[in-house]
Amino acid sequence: MNRYFKTMRLFWTTSLAAEMEYRTNFLISSFTSLGNLAGSIFLIHLIFQRVPEIEGWSFDQSLLVMGFFTMLGGVANTVLRVNLSRIVQHVREGTMDFILLKPIDSQFHLSVRRFISWGIPDIAYGILIVLYAGMRLGLGPLEYAAALLPLAAGLVTLYSLWFMLGATSIWFVKVHNVTYVLSNLLAAGRFPIALYPVAMRLFFTFIVPVAFLTTVPAQAMLGRADWLWLIGAAVFAAVAFLASRMFWHFALRHYTSASS
Amino acid sequence: MKSFAHKLRTITGVQYAALLEYRAEMVLWVAGTVLPFILMGVWMTASAKADLVLQPVEMARYFFATFVVRNMTLVWVVWEFEQQVVKGTLSHWLLQPMDPVWRHFAEHLAERFVRLPILVVIGVVFFAVYPDALWTPGLWDIPIALAAIVLTFIMRFSVQYTFAMLSFWTERAHAIEQLWALPYLFLSGMVAPLALYPQAVQQVLVYTPFPYLIWYPAQKVLGLPTAAGSVEVTLGMAVGVMAFWTLVFILANRLLWRIGIRRYSAMGA
Amino acid sequence: MAVIEAKNLTKRFRVADKKPGLWHTLKHFVNRRYRLIEAVREVSFSIEPGEIVGFLGPNGAGKTTTLKMLTGLIHPSAGRVAVVGQTPFQRRHDFLHQITLVMGQKQQLIWDLPAMDSLKINASIYRIDPVEATRRIDELAGMLDLGEELQQPVRKLSLGQRMKAELLAALLHRPRVLFLDEPTLGLDINAQASVRDFLRAYNRQYKATILLTSHYMADITALCPRVMLIHEGKLMFDGSLDALSARFAPYRELNLEFRHEIAREQLESYGEVESAGGHAASLIVPRDRLTHILDELRNGFDVVDFTVTDPPIEQVIGRLFRTGSLEAAAL
Incomplete structure (x- = not known):
């Protein structure tokens, strides 16, 4: 296990070092992240300008959801997108061979190989918004702690779905287009799931489980989460993660390796 | 002039054939523009709870219109041009007796024709699921809406092609487009109908290019009046503001092109 | 005890039979037709420890497919294969520690960073402690005549230097079996020669077994006392270079x-x-x-x-590669 942590640390430090070759990216993205944040808050303000609450969600509570969304977006940019979009490239260029021949779990290798600093500002802004909204709602440390389990479950779920999608590139080389659709669908996590019409709510709960990513952590913080939901989120995450591992092993059996 | 039109038509035709190979991806790219529908859902719920100027069904129409406008005015020239400069492939196009801008323009034009049928299918599905949102346009609404979309596209293309010129100086010209994407997202009417913005903001915005990128053509697609705050955006005013910004960017573009191309050839393209 | 043992090794690929064009795409969508391609057919051989074996054959003959079955990257359709006494496709860590694959046209080093960083990652993955890793890097760098190049970003290296660095990265864990797929592709004559010298030295020093494919006959004649010739998936010849020329010239x-x-x-x-x-x-x-x-x-x-x-061997096999067919070469 220790070796995996050590390797991951090496992966990330070398990744950061490689990125330093293009460091303006970080400046630009921290600026655009800030603009995005201002725009998003402005948008929530517009929605709630004439009404104190919609479907049981107030401005501050929606801000909480937005904070989680920004945070997850940051995580997605920092490790998920950059690694999982590479799977396609590894398959197409045949460099997957090198990864499969390393005596280290290939799913682990593929998932944490790269680390991109551009997402860090979003993670920081996200945490700040959650803290700010939490302060306005008068939440204490216990409430913050309550969000941790569903947040972790949400992250694992997101990772597992994304990885499985990436793994299909063993068969379909043009998967990145599907990934593009998925990451756009995730934008629905910006708002509490209750703000959507019923059909969309169902879609974003059961088909693309955006609800678990941002709304459920916020609900947990607000003390409104059913135990059933929390357990559901944890079970769902565990199942999704196991499924991703099984799916990867299944996919590898079909890996024919790009010829020469 | 005639030969130019002929050339442009030929290139567009060839590009169309080439892009047809990507129609499966195109379906996903169009399906990827889900943001208008996400916002539609939120705004429909919100407008059902409070008096927000627009009724839920009007919200649905508005965001469907923004979906159409966004897809029909999509521009990506900065990424392509940047690659051409970085990899040096621009040189091939420079050797041809036609300004490269027309090649890009033709490619965008051709792409519209591949995209349009997919938009029609999505439209049919949308109105089948939500028939209340269907509206009947007036006789003149259709040509006016088309003209508005064309003007919007030309403005967007001019702006982005101007950003593309910065590729002569930096490898990350698209970063400036990413900055531009912020006001495009939040001030164009993409995330909310302009009428919901504070009065003062609306009054300032109508003199900037942003509302004309989404809000104005969307209102025209719906055949709705275009007033922002106390300012009535007449047809004349819209054309005036759009023409002004388009010209500003075209002038800047030609200036940057001249200096940039000299720099490019000096570096041994 | 053979280090590589293949018995009736066979690989069949199912490929979609689709003609280009919209109509055929639609037709294919409705009614998929597949063709079975036999990339490798009942190939049997065995290689002893310390041997250097050249794997010859025209493009598409099945060399790379065989190599990939031997390394465990693809699963054989039929037949048995054992490398260092293990079944490659299980890709057990114990097996992976003992082999390596070098591909001339693919690289594993991180493009924007000095090769040294990639080497450190490999050391960690293969559980080589830092002191030992440094010792091995120095030793291999000496054999490869690499010095400061290891501290420069990989993208700034010449093709030859990059290939040497790739070799270093591939051999850091001291594999017993080396699979090399076109290791000298695109290199100039000098770089080719130094890669060859290195491989020979490595083989002697560590008693490593080497199986390599190459389009450059000079690689084969200089390194491989034994060659295997594969054509249309079948093993046509297994023996010494002289015997090969006797048979195919x-x-x-x-x-x-x-x-x-x-x-x-x-x-x-x-x-x-x-x-x-x-x-x-x-x-x-x-x-x-x-x-x-x-x-x-x-x-x-x-x-x-x-x-x-006898006509020179280069001429014989050169003709074989050019024509891509044994019948034509034999005429």
Whole structure:
């Protein structure tokens, strides 16, 4: 296990070092992240300008959801997108061979190989918004702690779905287009799931489980989460993660390796 | 002039054939523009709870219109041009007796024709699921809406092609487009109908290019009046503001092109 | 005890049979047709520890597919394979620690960083402690004649330096079996030679087994006492280079010396005249008719002396690769 942590640390430090070759990216993205944040808050303000609450969600509570969304977006940019979009490239260029021949779990290798600093500002802004909204709602440390389990479950779920999608590139080389659709669908996590019409709510709960990513952590913080939901989120995450591992092993059996 | 039109038509035709190979991806790219529908859902719920100027069904129409406008005015020239400069492939196009801008323009034009049928299918599905949102346009609404979309596209293309010129100086010209994407997202009417913005903001915005990128053509697609705050955006005013910004960017573009191309050839393209 | 053992190794691929064009795409969508391609057919061989074996064959002959089955990247459709006593496809860590794969046209080093960073990652993945890793890097760098290059971003290295660095990265864990797929592709003559020298030295020093494919005959002739020739998925030949040329170069060069002056026209009915003039001539004749032709010549002329030589191996296999077919090469 220790070796995996050590390797991951090496992966990330070398990744950061490689990125330093293009460091303006970080400046630009921290600026655009800030603009995005201002725009998003402005948008929530517009929605709630004439009404104190919609479907049981107030401005501050929606801000909480937005904070989680920004945070997850940051995580997605920092490790998920950059690694999982590479799977396609590894398959197409045949460099997957090198990864499969390393005596280290290939799913682990593929998932944490790269680390991109551009997402860090979003993670920081996200945490700040959650803290700010939490302060306005008068939440204490216990409430913050309550969000941790569903947040972790949400992250694992997101990772597992994304990885499985990436793994299909063993068969379909043009998967990145599907990934593009998925990451756009995730934008629905910006708002509490209750703000959507019923059909969309169902879609974003059961088909693309955006609800678990941002709304459920916020609900947990607000003390409104059913135990059933929390357990559901944890079970769902565990199942999704196991499924991703099984799916990867299944996919590898079909890996024919790009010829020469 | 005639030969130019002929050339442009030929290139567009060839590009169309080439892009047809990507129609499966195109379906996903169009399906990827889900943001208008996400916002539609939120705004429909919100407008059902409070008096927000627009009724839920009007919200649905508005965001469907923004979906159409966004897809029909999509521009990506900065990424392509940047690659051409970085990899040096621009040189091939420079050797041809036609300004490269027309090649890009033709490619965008051709792409519209591949995209349009997919938009029609999505439209049919949308109105089948939500028939209340269907509206009947007036006789003149259709040509006016088309003209508005064309003007919007030309403005967007001019702006982005101007950003593309910065590729002569930096490898990350698209970063400036990413900055531009912020006001495009939040001030164009993409995330909310302009009428919901504070009065003062609306009054300032109508003199900037942003509302004309989404809000104005969307209102025209719906055949709705275009007033922002106390300012009535007449047809004349819209054309005036759009023409002004388009010209500003075209002038800047030609200036940057001249200096940039000299720099490019000096570096041994 | 063989280090690589393959028995009736077979790989079949199912490929979609689709013609280009919209109509055929639609047709394919509705009614998929597949064709079974036999990339490798019942190939059997065994390689002893320390051997260097050259794997020859025209493009698409099945070399890379075989290599990938031996490394465990793809699963054989039939047959058995064992490398260092293990089943490759299970890709057990214990197995992966003992092998390596180098591909001339693919790289594992991080493009934007010095090779040293990639080497550190590999050391960690293969559980080599930092002190030992540094020692091995120094040793291999010495053999490869690499120095400061390891501290420069990989993208700034020349192709030859990059290949050497790739080799270093691939050998850091001291594998017992090396699979090399076109390791000298695109390198200039000097770089090719130094990669070859290194491989020979590595083989001697660590008693490593090497199986390599190459398009450069010089690699094969310089390194491989034994070659295997694969064509259309079948193993056509397994043996020494000399035996290969005997089998696939069915021509001999016959150099003759006559007592009397001789004219070109007089010899043309006996074979392809390469040169003729004065008392000497040289003929190209099919190997199986050599004795017969020689007898006839001695009956018809006063032959003082003669020698028989083989055409150079490069020429034989070069012809094989160019034509892509054994039948054509044998003509």
